[in-house]
Amino acid sequence: MENVRVKVHEETFAVAKVDRVPENFFAVVDYNGLTAVVPENELEKLERLECERGFRLLTFEAELPFDLVGFMARVSAALAEKDISILVFSSYSTDHVLVRDKDLDQALNALREIGFEVSGG
Numbered sequence: 001m002e003n004v005r006v007k008v009h010e011e012t013f014a015v016a017k018v019d020r021v022p023e024n025f026f027a028v029v030d031y032n033g034l035t036a037v038v039p040e041n042e043l044e045k046l047e048r049l050e051c052e053r054g055f056r057l058l059t060f061e062a063e064l065p066f067d068l069v070g071f072m073a074r075v076s077a078a079l080a081e082k083d084i085s086i087l088v089f090s091s092y093s094t095d096h097v098l099v100r101d102k103d104l105d106q107a108l109n110a111l112r113e114i115g116f117e118v119s120g121g
Helices: 040-045 071-081 101-113
Strands: 005-018 027-030 034-039 048-061 087-090 095-100 117-120
Touching (some): 040 048, 048 101, 071 095, 071 101
Antiparallel strands (some): 005 048, 048 095, 087 095
């Protein structure tokens, strides 16, 4: 993945099922219920129904065109080979992946093996 850097965000995130949109969040998904991805230090401010903690956010620092085929398939395959589960979020111009904090080093090594440069973390 030439010329694409993976940024590792410093904070640890949680994925929470909530009943309203929180003030500070990374992502919110609303279709069959409201799910918010928030920094763990924001959880105390949030009424939540269910919660999974201990995720690290990886951002692919490149503008990825809408018609790009196979980018996330290659990423997810490399991580699946290492038995690392992921949650994927796409924005208008790039993709993000959440991995468990315990899997971070192994995930970064897998991404380096397929050609990504890693920063932060």
